[in-house]
Amino acid sequence: MNQFAAAFLLIGFVSVNAQIDKRNVLQYLEDGNFTTLVNLVKRVGLAAPLSTGIVVCINPYYIFAPTDEAFNKLPVDVLLKLRADPSSVLGFLQFHVVGGIAINNMFTNGSTFDTLNNKTIHIIKYKNNATVANGVPISQNEVIVRNGVIHKVDRVLLPLEKSISEYLGEHDIQFQDLYAALVLEGYEKALEGGNFTLFAPEDHAFSSIIAALPTITADDNLFKKILAMHVVPGVYFSAALTDGMKLTTLAGNQLTVSINSKVFIDGAQVIVTDVATTNGAIHTITSVITPPSST
Numbered sequence: 001m002n003q004f005a006a007a008f009l010l011i012g013f014v015s016v017n018a019q020i021d022k023r024n025v026l027q028y029l030e031d032g033n034f035t036t037l038v039n040l041v042k043r044v045g046l047a048a049p050l051s052t053g054i055v056v057c058i059n060p061y062y063i064f065a066p067t068d069e070a071f072n073k074l075p076v077d078v079l080l081k082l083r084a085d086p087s088s089v090l091g092f093l094q095f096h097v098v099g100g101i102a103i104n105n106m107f108t109n110g111s112t113f114d115t116l117n118n119k120t121i122h123i124i125k126y127k128n129n130a131t132v133a134n135g136v137p138i139s140q141n142e143v144i145v146r147n148g149v150i151h152k153v154d155r156v157l158l159p160l161e162k163s164i165s166e167y168l169g170e171h172d173i174q175f176q177d178l179y180a181a182l183v184l185e186g187y188e189k190a191l192e193g194g195n196f197t198l199f200a201p202e203d204h205a206f207s208s209i210i211a212a213l214p215t216i217t218a219d220d221n222l223f224k225k226i227l228a229m230h231v232v233p234g235v236y237f238s239a240a241l242t243d244g245m246k247l248t249t250l251a252g253n254q255l256t257v258s259i260n261s262k263v264f265i266d267g268a269q270v271i272v273t274d275v276a277t278t279n280g281a282i283h284t285i286t287s288v289i290t291p292p293s294s295t
């Protein structure tokens with residue numbers, strides 16, 4: 001056992017699931033499936049701080065380490081930004097590293113951690129014990145190495161920069177109809193006033209209710225209600241969703257989550273999950289959720 005881990009054990013911080021490893025952060029990553037991460041870390045000059053550790057417990061780092069698979073899932077807009085501006089890679093990586101000590105047992109609901117580039121990671125811990133960092137699930141099994149703690153993540157972490165409304169406004173290629181509807185009904189501002197989960201119908205979802213649209217838009221209350229049926233107070237990233245779970249919307253009705261190999265919300269299939277914003281989560285769905293009588 002390394003002394004760093006021993007110190008943790010002594011103060012009773014380490015969960016029973018933690019693995020303990022003699023290597024340092026960089027060595028551990030080099031031996032695992034973190035090829036892209038290691039290449040980038042070396043390229044931007046982060047290798048040195050992650051491979052110290054002769055003197056234990058000085059300058060330890062907690063790293064959320066995206067696997068190669070995580071890099072393969074990098075959202076296209078993020079990939080393009082990183083390619084267009086290679087200097088942004090450093091900040092992107094620094095956002096995965098927390099100076100000091102941050103282990104699983106310190107991840108309580110609502111806790112925050114400042115990363116090496118001075119941005120904040122927000123932790124949510126759900127009733128089902130799933131824990132997410134900016135929406136990305138973190139497993140229970142951290143690895144305590146000689147100079148820090150490693151947590152494997154299967155998606156990259158991104159800073160929370162836009163609110164739900166701002167995100168929709170900026171991605172109006174996908175959400176033009178929804179965004180227009182929200183603005184029209186005055187929900188755009190209301191969505192800034194709390195933490196929400198939005199089930200956002202992509203544009204072609206609206207075509208499925210086109211026959212009913214004249215009736216819906218003619219009845220302002222109905223239209224408002226339909227929009228409100230897509231908004232759930234509270235932040236539910238996919239890690240929090242379980243089969244059969246009911247979510248109460250702003251309209252007061254309940255949405256039922258069903259999970260088999262795919263995820264459905266009241267019959268609408270979820271195709272993109274876990275867009276993390278400053279005030280909640282966005283999941284893209286393929287159809288518009290409507291009250292039974294309006295379709």
Ligand SMILES: *[C@@H]1O[C@H](CO)[C@@H](O)[C@H](O)[C@H]1NC(C)=O
Nearest residue numbers: 028030031032033034068069
């Ligand atoms: C790397 O990934 C492969 C394929 O998924 C797996 O078999 C192997 O055990 C992994 N190696 C490590 C060190 O985790």
Ligand SMILES: *[C@@H]1O[C@H](CO)[C@@H](O)[C@H](O)[C@H]1NC(C)=O
Nearest residue numbers: 090091094115116117118119
């Ligand atoms: C983060 O803040 C610290 C302390 O204020 C400062 O020394 C450091 O340069 C900042 N780092 C970045 C990347 O902004």
Ligand SMILES: *[C@@H]1O[C@H](CO)[C@@H](O)[C@H](O)[C@H]1NC(C)=O
Nearest residue numbers: 109110124125126127234235
């Ligand atoms: C976590 O914190 C949020 C925001 O404060 C709260 O709404 C939620 O109920 C909390 N979850 C649990 C499981 O305590």
Ligand SMILES: *[C@@H]1O[C@H](CO)[C@@H](O)[C@H](O)[C@H]1NC(C)=O
Nearest residue numbers: 015125126127128129130242
């Ligand atoms: C969550 O963790 C607590 C403490 O370890 C445990 O008592 C509880 O049963 C767990 N809940 C679920 C849903 O796994």
Ligand SMILES: *[C@@H]1O[C@H](CO)[C@@H](O)[C@H](O)[C@H]1NC(C)=O
Nearest residue numbers: 110192193194195196278279
């Ligand atoms: C969202 O939740 C966080 C944490 O509970 C809270 O600090 C923040 O004020 C909430 N945001 C809004 C817009 O209500």
